Amino acid sequence: MSILRRLSEKPWLAPGVDPLTEADAESLPSLSSAAVGLRVYFGVATVMFLLIAVIFVMRMDGHGVSTGQQPDWKPMFWPPLLWFNTGVLMLSSAAWQWARAAGHRGHMESLRAGLIAGGVLALVFLAGQLTVWRQLEAAGCGMTATTMSAFFYLITALHGLHLLGGLAVWGRTSVKVLGGSEVAEVRQSVDLCAIYWHFLLLVWLVMFGLLLLNRR
Numbered sequence: 225m226s227i228l229r230r231l232s233e234k235p236w237l238a239p240g241v242d243p244l245t246e247a248d249a250e251s252l253p254s255l256s257s258a259a260v261g262l263r264v265y266f267g268v269a270t271v272m273f274l275l276i277a278v279i280f281v282m283r284m285d286g287h288g289v290s291t292g293q294q295p296d297w298k299p300m301f302w303p304p305l306l307w308f309n310t311g312v313l314m315l316s317s318a319a320w321q322w323a324r325a326a327g328h329r330g331h332m333e334s335l336r337a338g339l340i341a342g343g344v345l346a347l348v349f350l351a352g353q354l355t356v357w358r359q360l361e362a363a364g365c366g367m368t369a370t371t372m373s374a375f376f377y378l379i380t381a382l383h384g385l386h387l388l389g390g391l392a393v394w395g396r397t398s399v400k401v402l403g404g405s406e407v408a409e410v411r412q413s414v415d416l417c418a419i420y421w422h423f424l425l426l427v428w429l430v431m432f433g434l435l436l437l438n439r440r
Contacts, residue, residue, distance in 0.1 A: 247317050262416055266423060269386065275425055276382075277434055280375055284437070300372050301363040302436075309352035310432060316345035317425040320418040327411040335414060336401050343394040343420065345389055353380055383424065390420050 323338025355379075360366065360373065366376045397413040 250387065255301055258412060258416060262419065269423075269427070272382070273379075273431060276375075276379060277431065282432060283371065295321075297404065300370070300376060301360060301365050303356050303359040303363075305352055305356050305359065306432070309349050309356065312345050312349045312352060313425055313428055316342050316349060317418075317421045319345060320414075320421045323414050324380065324418040327407055327414045330407050332401075332407050335410070336405060339394070339398060339401055342417075343391060343398065346394070346421070348390055350384055350387060353384055356380075376435060379435065383428055386427075390417060390424065393417055393420075 253350055266273050285414075319338045320344035323342060326332075326334035360376075363409045365373045367374055393413065394417060397410055397417065400413075412436070
């Protein structure tokens with residue numbers, strides 16, 4: 225609010241008043257670069273997953289999935305753990321939103337609890353996905369078993385790598401929070417992380433739903 229107020233002031237009507245302090249000027253590039261960087265990431269990631277989805281649908285429709293004519297595109301074994309993992313990722317996203325809301329209210333304790341819960345649940349999700357991979361291997365649905373399984377491994381691997389990138393930011397933010405930083409010092413990081421997690425949840429729900437089109 226201080227920045228907006230100062231930007232709206234007319235210096236020629238308020239002589240002697242600096243419309244933008246040095247601290248405000250330093251905070252503007254940081255905020256702008258972080259927000260723009262996240263938008264660029266969303267654009268690139270969306271295009272990447274969209275291309276995978278388009279290729280998946282084209283491959284599926286062009287190879288007679290419904291009639292079972294193609295031996296390299298067969299229905300997969302779907303471990304029940306996948307639904308549990310999906311629920312965990314939803315809870316992780318909810319925890320991040322809780323932390324975000326707490327940050328805007330200035331409640332450090334709630335922010336800290338939401339931050340820790342969001343990150344831990346994301347780790348549980350990744351551990352669950354690795355367990356799913358092992359279960360698929362044991363069921364004969366390894367990475368090279370069929371084209372369908374290859375797509376599954378590709379999608380889950382890329383999604384997991386993006387989640388690991390978010391966890392790196394989570395780790396740095398957690399160090400600041402646990403080190404005694406004020407809410408104002410970590411609010412922006414928590415905001416961006418929450419938005420990032422919501423995006424990854426949306427991507428997972430869309431891609432998982434697409435994969436389930438071939439469930440038998």
